[in-house]
Amino acid sequence: MRQILTVCLFCWSLFTQAQNFLSWQYNDRYFSFSVGSGTSTYIGELNSTNKFSTEMGQLTVGLEARLLNRIGARIDASFFTLEGDDKNASEGSFEQQRNLSFQSRSFHSQLHLIYYIKSYQGDYFKRWIFDPYLFSGVGYMSYKPTAVLGGERYDLREAMTEGETYSRWTTTIPAGIGGKFKVNEFLNINLEVSYHFAFTDYLDDVSGSYATEFSNVTSQLLSDRKNEIGVTNATFYDQIQPGAVRGDATNNDSFIQVNIRAEIFLPPNLFSKSKKAIIKKPSAY
Numbered sequence: 001m002r003q004i005l006t007v008c009l010f011c012w013s014l015f016t017q018a019q020n021f022l023s024w025q026y027n028d029r030y031f032s033f034s035v036g037s038g039t040s041t042y043i044g045e046l047n048s049t050n051k052f053s054t055e056m057g058q059l060t061v062g063l064e065a066r067l068l069n070r071i072g073a074r075i076d077a078s079f080f081t082l083e084g085d086d087k088n089a090s091e092g093s094f095e096q097q098r099n100l101s102f103q104s105r106s107f108h109s110q111l112h113l114i115y116y117i118k119s120y121q122g123d124y125f126k127r128w129i130f131d132p133y134l135f136s137g138v139g140y141m142s143y144k145p146t147a148v149l150g151g152e153r154y155d156l157r158e159a160m161t162e163g164e165t166y167s168r169w170t171t172t173i174p175a176g177i178g179g180k181f182k183v184n185e186f187l188n189i190n191l192e193v194s195y196h197f198a199f200t201d202y203l204d205d206v207s208g209s210y211a212t213e214f215s216n217v218t219s220q221l222l223s224d225r226k227n228e229i230g231v232t233n234a235t236f237y238d239q240i241q242p243g244a245v246r247g248d249a250t251n252n253d254s255f256i257q258v259n260i261r262a263e264i265f266l267p268p269n270l271f272s273k274s275k276k277a278i279i280k281k282p283s284a285y
Contacts, residue, residue, distance in 0.1 A: 030065055030066040030124070030268070031063065031064070031065050031265070031266040031268075032063075032064045032065075032188075032263050032264060032265045032266060033061075033062070033063055033064075033263070033264055033266055034060075034061065034062045034063075034064065034190065034261045034262060034263040034264070035059075035060070035061050035062075035261060035262060036059075036060050036190070036259050036260050036261025036262060037056050037057075037058055037059055037060070037259070037260065037261075038056060038058045038060070038192075038257055038258045038259035038260055039052070039053045039054060039055060039056060039057070039058065039257065039258045040053060040057065040058050040080040040081065040082055040255055040256075040257050041053040041255060041256045041257075042082040042083060042084050042203065042204065042253070042255050043253065043254045043255055043256065044084060044201075044203060044204045044206070044251075044253035044254070045084075045095075045204060045206040045207075045247040045248055045253075046084030046085060046086060046095075046100055046101060046102060046204045046206060047084040047088070048086075048088075048089045048090070048093065048095045049088055049089060049090065051088055052256075053083075055081075057080060057081050058078060058079070058080040058257065058259065059078060059079045059080070060076055060077070060078040060259055060261060061076070061077055061078075062074050062075060062076040062077070062261070063075050064114070064263075066120065069119050069120050070115055070116045070117075070118075070119055070120070071113070071114065071115060071116070072113075072114035072116065072133075073111070073112065073113055073114065074110075074111075074112040074114060074135070075109075075110070075111055075112075076108075076109070076110040076111075076112065077107070077108070077109050077110075078107070078108045078110075079105070079106070079107055079108075080105075080106055080108070080257070081103060081104065081105050081106070082102075082103070082104045082106060082143070082203060082204075082255055083101075083102060083103040083104070084101065084102055084204055085100075085101040085102075086098050086099050086100050086101060087099070087101070091232075092232060092233045093233070093236075094233070094236045094239075096229075096232050096233070097226055097229075097231075097232050097233045097236040097237055097240065098225070098226065098236075098240060098246070099225040099226055099228055099229050100147075100205075100206060100225055101147055101148075102145040102146065102147055102156060102204045102205055102206075103145070103146055103147070104143045104144050104145045104146065104203060104204075105144065106141050106142055106143050106144075107141065107142045108139055108140075108141040108142075108172070108196075109139060109140050109141070110137055110138070110139035110140075110172070110174055111137045111138055111139070112135045112136065112137040112174065113135065113136060113137050114133050114134070114135040115133060115134045115135070116131060116132075116133045117131075117132045117133060117134070118131055118132070124185075124265050125185040125186075127180075127182060128180075128182065129181070129182050130179055130180070130181055130182075131179065131180040131182070131188075132177070132178070132179045132180075133177070133178050133179070133180070134176070134177055134178075135174070135175070135176055135177075135178065135192075135194075136173070136174060136175045136176070137173075137174055138171065138172070138173060138174075139171070139172035139173070139174055139196065140169065140170075140171055140172070141169065141170060141172055141198070142168055142169055143168060143169075143170065143200075143202075143203050144157070144168060145157065145202070145203065145204055145205040147205075147222060149218065149221060149222055154218065154222055156205035156222060157202075157205065159218065159219040159222045159223070160211060160214075160215070160219060161205055161210075161211060161219065161222050161223035161246075162205075162206075162207065162208050162209060162210065162211050162223070162246060162247075163209075163211035163212065163213065164202075164207075164208065164211075166200065166202045167200070170198050170199050170200040170203075171198075171199045172196045172197060172198050172199065173196070173197040173199075174194050174195070174196045174197075175194065175195055175197075176192055176193055176194025176195065176257075177192070177193055177194075178190055178191060178192035178193070178194075179191055179192075180263065185265075186264055186265050187262065187263065187264055187265075188262070188263040188264075189260070189261075189262060189263075190259075190260070190261045190262075190263055191258075191259070191260050192257075192258070192259045192260075192261075193256070193257070193258050193259075194256070194257050194259070195254065195255075195256050196254055196255050196256070196257065197252065197254050198252055198253050198254055198255070199252060200252060200253065201247070201248075201249060201251065201252045201253055202253070203253035203255075204253060206246055206247035207246075207247045207248075207249045208245075208246060208247060208249045209243055209244060209245055209246050210223055210224060210240070210241065210242050210243060210244050210246045211223050211242065212242040212243050223246075224240060224241075224242075226240050
């Protein structure tokens with residue numbers, strides 16, 4: 001009986017929030033559009049020192065809706081590059097002797113559920129000067145690891161460097177924290193940090209063991225690149241051979257993104273026949 005009463009109270013609380021929200025949402029700018037850039041740092045076998053990227057090579061656009069007092073939802077689409085290189089590994093390490101590298105250009109679509117730490121102020125233009133939030137959700141991304149050999153860039157998936165084939169798409173789980181800084185009635189500057197768990201260990205084309213058979217010489221050279229730098233550690237040099245361990249199949253790859261974006265609030269009738277200016281004094285609404 002106590003459990004049923006608790007559930008009923010919880011449902012009534014949500015209903016009350018939704019009712020309060022719906023009383024003003026059709027007259028308020030509860031949709032917003034954002035665009036931004038940032039860094040993308042790959043986490044996996046070819047980044048053994050966890051070196052963070054400082055290159056602003058990411059482009060992100062998003063559309064957000066405020067659903068409840070502290071709850072929002074957002075759709076994001078982004079383009080970015082992930083890369084890793086064993087040349088950055090510790091001196092004399094297995095990774096340095098392995099001498100692998102990759103670069104992958106990716107498209108990533110995401111659906112986020114956002115939880116705001118502070119409650120909504122009742123009107124978009126009365127929002128907090130600083131509005132922190134947490135978010136998580138689900139994503140779907142493309143990836144295509146490539147590497148340069150002899151001045152040419154090759155598709156590592158097609159080379160089958162581990163004798164395995166894998167999909168060019170993977171599901172991701174993003175989780176992050178952010179803050180919105182109010183610039184004026186219509187504009188925010190948002191800063192976010194997010195961690196993305198991928199459901200694959202092949203973002204970098206490194207996971208299991210060296211292939212034992214190859215369709216051509218190029219594929220073999222892309223799989224085992226120890227001879228390009230000679231012997232840096234004799235023990236590891238002798239270990240690297242067909243069938244030997246090449247990566248760590250027990251851990252999937254992931255990546256971290258730091259993003260800064262500009263967010264503008266859209267008028268409530270943007271998609272109706274009656275058009276109003278996007279930028280107009282709040283008193284007009």
